[in-house]
Amino acid sequence: MPISPHVLLPRVPYGQGLSAGPSGAAAPVTSQGAEPVAPGAAELLAVPFSPDREPEIELPLPPAALLAHYEAKGEAGEIVEVPVANGDGVGRVLLYGVGDGTASALRKAGAAVARRGKGKEALRIVLPEGPVAAFTEGALLATYTFRMSETTSEPVRLEFVGEEAADEVARGRVVAEAVALARDLTNTPSSVKSPAWLAERALEHTVGEGDGWKISARVWDEEALKSGRFGGILAVGQGSVTPPRLIRLSYEPEGATGHVVLVGKGITYDTGGLSLKPTDNMKFMKTDMAGGAVVIAVLGALASLGVRVRVTGLVAAAENAFSGAAQRPSDVITQYGGRTVEVLNTDAEGRLVLADALAYADAELDPDVMVDVATLTGAISIALGKGLGAVFASDDALAAELIEAGEGSGEQLWRMPLIDDYVPALESSVADLSNIEAGSAYGAGSITAALFLREFTGKRPWAHLDIAGVGRSGADEGVLSKGATGYGVRLLLEWLSRR
Numbered sequence: 228m229p230i231s232p233h234v235l236l237p238r239v240p241y242g243q244g245l246s247a248g249p250s251g252a253a254a255p256v257t258s259q260g261a262e263p264v265a266p267g268a269a270e271l272l273a274v275p276f277s278p279d280r281e282p283e284i285e286l287p288l289p290p291a292a293l294l295a296h297y298e299a300k301g302e303a304g305e306i307v308e309v310p311v312a313n314g315d316g317v318g319r320v321l322l323y324g325v326g327d328g329t330a331s332a333l334r335k336a337g338a339a340v341a342r343r344g345k346g347k348e349a350l351r352i353v354l355p356e357g358p359v360a361a362f363t364e365g366a367l368l369a370t371y372t373f374r375m376s377e378t379t380s381e382p383v384r385l386e387f388v389g390e391e392a393a394d395e396v397a398r399g400r401v402v403a404e405a406v407a408l409a410r411d412l413t414n415t416p417s418s419v420k421s422p423a424w425l426a427e428r429a430l431e432h433t434v435g436e437g438d439g440w441k442i443s444a445r446v447w448d449e450e451a452l453k454s455g456r457f458g459g460i461l462a463v464g465q466g467s468v469t470p471p472r473l474i475r476l477s478y479e480p481e482g483a484t485g486h487v488v489l490v491g492k493g494i495t496y497d498t499g500g501l502s503l504k505p506t507d508n509m510k511f512m513k514t515d516m517a518g519g520a521v522v523i524a525v526l527g528a529l530a531s532l533g534v535r536v537r538v539t540g541l542v543a544a545a546e547n548a549f550s551g552a553a554q555r556p557s558d559v560i561t562q563y564g565g566r567t568v569e570v571l572n573t574d575a576e577g578r579l580v581l582a583d584a585l586a587y588a589d590a591e592l593d594p595d596v597m598v599d600v601a602t603l604t605g606a607i608s609i610a611l612g613k614g615l616g617a618v619f620a621s622d623d624a625l626a627a628e629l630i631e632a633g634e635g636s637g638e639q640l641w642r643m644p645l646i647d648d649y650v651p652a653l654e655s656s657v658a659d660l661s662n663i664e665a666g667s668a669y670g671a672g673s674i675t676a677a678l679f680l681r682e683f684t685g686k687r688p689w690a691h692l693d694i695a696g697v698g699r700s701g702a703d704e705g706v707l708s709k710g711a712t713g714y715g716v717r718l719l720l721e722w723l724s725r726r
């Protein structure tokens with residue numbers, strides 16, 4: 228069976244293009260100075276470029292003159308290719324701009340450089356000054372590809388030059404590999420990706436222990452979900468031949484400073500159920516577990532980044548299938564904790580599985596903060612497009628922290644309102660709540676979805692990230708490649724590292 232090889236790698240997978248060595252190998256950072264930095268035949272050399280910086284290699288003209296000649300400004304993402312003497316022949320060197328040298332500039336510069344290595348065997352990159360982790364992250368992410376077939380071309384091997392930045396490079400690599408794992412899981416077709424498969428991958432990539440940390444897991448199968456009264460997850464999963472799972476991953480560092488619960492929507496395929504989606508909308512729905520993939524990938528990277536806070540990840544995994552066993556519009560279900568919900572639209576399934584997980588976390592896990600990540604509503608991409616994630620939060624400080632982490636990590640968030648005026652939209656005449664607005668008096672589908680979730684969060688500080696717009700990219704561009712983006716991994720790792 229053609230399976231993407233990196234999905235099956237133990238513990239930490241690498242995007243094919245991440246060109247890492249064997250699992251866990253140290254980043255190939257070499258020192259500059261010992262050997263001359265010169266481009267070989269099948270490889271390419273890249274050097275940071277700014278008018279007032281002494282270049283690492285001998286250039287045909289002073290940097291400022293080269294900049295002027297190529298009409299370049301040294302902006303992040305700008306690259307000029309210059310000929311240099313190489314033994315008896317002529318070699319080529321990529322001079323890359325670093326802009327203002329901030330993390331976001333270097334991330335962009337890294338991505339631009341790495342993209343120019345396409346088709347090459349190796350790309351040696353002299354590291355810039357400044358936040359090198361962001362640069363490394365950008366370079367590695369830009370070379371990510373996902374294929375379910377044998378690849379004919381080997382991905383470019385990235386080699387970073389500048390050993391004083393080895394720690395930063397390693398950090399960038401950990402983050403990039405976590406994003407690659409989330410992308411791999413999300414890009415995997417649903418014929419492979421059942422809820423049970425997702426649970427196996429989650430355990431494989433997270434459970435373990437090391438110096439001062441431990442990750443343990445529990446998986447609820449359909450029997451355990453029934454006895455635990457997880458009525459939302461069961462109702463969504465009941466129409467599928469691949470039954471649902473609830474996955475709990477517990478990261479416990481020694482001397483933890485607090486407890487964060489992350490909840491991910493893990494719909495392994497969303498047909499809409501009996502409220503069937505049209506083909507053009509349905510074809511992207513293998514990515515409807517992107518939030519769950521983010522939670523798994525984040526849990527897998529916490530130990531390597533030395534995160535000090537206790538983190539519990541919950542992934543509510545189910546396939547929203549179309550079948551004779553599926554739930555019907557107008558069915559009434561009982562969520563975890565006893566609240567009843569009239570299911571007026573079976574395509575509003577994400578909130579049903581998330582409600583169980585949130586209510587469970589509130590009742591059983593006593594977190595300081597809960598954050599859920601979900602491809603929840605198509606409406607959010609109409610509001611914010613494909614470049615901004617949405618954050619809804621019951622707590623202003625939490626919203627501010629997440630937005631700041633988003634800015635630092637290059638995954639921008641925009642705050643959306645949880646307005647009480649719209650709460651009546653979710654009234655039902657037969658149950659405690661309805662899962663969609665029955666009429667059209669209020670509209671604002673993303674807000675009413677968030678308000679539905681809020682009902683299950685108790686009085687706890689909680690944030691909801693709607694990533695339906697940003698979870699999938701239509702093109703290879705910057706740090707993104709066509710398909711899953713892994714959006715949320717970088718921002719949550721940044722947020723948890725700061726806590």
Ligand code: BES
Pocket residue numbers: 497499511515572574575576577602603604605606663672695696
């Ligand atoms: N998984 C979808 C949301 C989605 C849409 C994600 C487009 C990614 C891209 C979600 O389950 C859904 O179907 N939401 C409905 C809600 C509606 C029935 C109230 C939607 O957005 O149409």
Ligand code: MN
Pocket residue numbers: 497499573574575576577
């Ligand atoms: Mn749906």
Ligand code: ZN
Pocket residue numbers: 494497515574576577602603
């Ligand atoms: Zn969905």
